[in-house]
Amino acid sequence: MPNDDDLFEKLRIELRRGSLILAVLGALRVERYGYTLRASLEEAGLPIEEGALYPLLRRLEAQGLLTSEWREEGKRNKRFYRLSADGTRVLGQLLEEWNSISDSILRLTERKQ
Amino acid sequence: MDLLERYLAAIRRNLPQGKADDIVAELADDLHSRREEREDRLGRGLTEDETSVMLRDFGHPLVIAARYRPHQYLIGPQTYPFYMFTMKIVLAVGASLLTGLSLIGLVLGDRTAFQTLARASDDLWSFFFLAVTLVTIVFAVLERNHFPADHLRRWTPKQLPDVFDRPKSQWEAALEVGFGIAFLLWWTGFVGFPDFGMHDQVRIVSAPIWTDFHLPILLLAVAQLALALLTLVRPRWKTARAILTIALSIAALAIIAGLYRAGSWVIVTPASVDAREATAIADSLDLAVRIALIVVAVMMVLQALGELWKLLRPKLAAAGI
Numbered sequence: 001m002p003n004d005d006d007l008f009e010k011l012r013i014e015l016r017r018g019s020l021i022l023a024v025l026g027a028l029r030v031e032r033y034g035y036t037l038r039a040s041l042e043e044a045g046l047p048i049e050e051g052a053l054y055p056l057l058r059r060l061e062a063q064g065l066l067t068s069e070w071r072e073e074g075k076r077n078k079r080f081y082r083l084s085a086d087g088t089r090v091l092g093q094l095l096e097e098w099n100s101i102s103d104s105i106l107r108l109t110e111r112k113q
Numbered sequence: 114m115d116l117l118e119r120y121l122a123a124i125r126r127n128l129p130q131g132k133a134d135d136i137v138a139e140l141a142d143d144l145h146s147r148r149e150e151r152e153d154r155l156g157r158g159l160t161e162d163e164t165s166v167m168l169r170d171f172g173h174p175l176v177i178a179a180r181y182r183p184h185q186y187l188i189g190p191q192t193y194p195f196y197m198f199t200m201k202i203v204l205a206v207g208a209s210l211l212t213g214l215s216l217i218g219l220v221l222g223d224r225t226a227f228q229t230l231a232r233a234s235d236d237l238w239s240f241f242f243l244a245v246t247l248v249t250i251v252f253a254v255l256e257r258n259h260f261p262a263d264h265l266r267r268w269t270p271k272q273l274p275d276v277f278d279r280p281k282s283q284w285e286a287a288l289e290v291g292f293g294i295a296f297l298l299w300w301t302g303f304v305g306f307p308d309f310g311m312h313d314q315v316r317i318v319s320a321p322i323w324t325d326f327h328l329p330i331l332l333l334a335v336a337q338l339a340l341a342l343l344t345l346v347r348p349r350w351k352t353a354r355a356i357l358t359i360a361l362s363i364a365a366l367a368i369i370a371g372l373y374r375a376g377s378w379v380i381v382t383p384a385s386v387d388a389r390e391a392t393a394i395a396d397s398l399d400l401a402v403r404i405a406l407i408v409v410a411v412m413m414v415l416q417a418l419g420e421l422w423k424l425l426r427p428k429l430a431a432a433g434i
Contacts, residue, residue, distance in 0.1 A: 034139060034142070035143045038143075051177040051180065058136075058181065
């Protein structure tokens with residue numbers, strides 16, 4: 001049986017996994033390339049697993065939520081991502097959902113026994 | 114070659130063709146940026162060990178490459194319950210058939226218990242690996258063809274059997290399907306039953322009556338298999354099942370009557386025994402077939418009456434009888 005720390009870590013990862021998409025979409029309201037996006041997520045307290053960010057960005061781009069283009073910066077070619085028009089709309093809906101979930105959790109957990 | 118280049122080459126080998134250059138270029142930029150940041154912090158170049166730690170933190174090349182593929186699992190969580198259910202049935206039915214054949218071989222043949230056990234365990238292992246492989250391949254293909262999503266969308270609780278009816282269990286129906294398939298494979302000559310011995314004493318072949326009834330028995334077996342499959346996938350279709358069962362029981366009785374009239378069902382030719390012994394063996398086998406035909410005929414009558422009762426019972430109850 002997993003100990004309490006293992007169990008907490010597993011549940012924490014599950015909890016964060018769903019919110020990462022929201023965080024990525026939110027961070028890409030400003031154009032960024034992968035490395036700076038990862039750094040900004042980490043700085044905001046949402047580090048993403050090494051190597052998982054780029055496949056996620058490609059998936060979101062394939063779903064039409066992001067656009068990307070290759071440009072040269074700092075003597076190297078970098079792929080810049082930003083939110084598409086669809087992505088902006090979906091982000092708004094997801095944020096509403098997020099706030100609704102957050103309110104529900106607060107109501108459930110703060111209820112007097 | 115630089116460790117980083119080797120790492121990227123290892124990822125590239127496992128990426129989908131056509132996207133590899135683009136993906137590797139992006140990963141290369143990230144890893145170079147990461148290395149430069151660390152070098153700036155240290156004020157010197159990274160050693161090979163430090164680069165190794167950085168790449169190890171990034172992830173195994175196979176895992177990194179796999180994340181770019183649409184399917185990252187062979188059988189997903191939605192398909193898994195169906196996969197396990199099918200696997201259990203296939204293994205249980207197959208193991209029952211093989212064990213049954215081994216026991217028949219032990220009773221009729223000239224093998225010792227040890228030889229039977231050795232042969233049976235060999236057959237069971239071969240069957241186990243073949244069945245696991247085939248079922249896994251079939252479900253991996255179904256997984257990629259949206260089977261669980263389609264099935265779960267079409268499924269309704271109305272298909273569930275009634276609780277008060279004691280329906281045929283799925284195991285029972287699955288066993289019937291298994292035996293039905295095994296019988297058809299044997300009847301059509303695709304597989305032969307194990308050699309039960311006695312071939313050095315007598316030669317036993319079926320009488321011409323079996324050739325005359327080959328096609329009717331084949332059709333009956335196909336219909337029985339279809340009925341068993343119907344029971345397995347549509348346990349709620351009770352009326353259709355009852356009517357079909359009655360029709361098939363009547364067809365089976367007609368075939369049994371035709372077979373019974375022949376009076377002799379095996380031809381025994383002596384090899385190392387004399388003609389009298391061969392005749393005695395033939396008589397014993399004919400008696401066994403005669404008893405089997407009578408037993409099956411009685412079972413068919415009871416089965417037809419049982420299904421008829423199931424059909425009429427609600428109507429009689431409604432009429433207050």
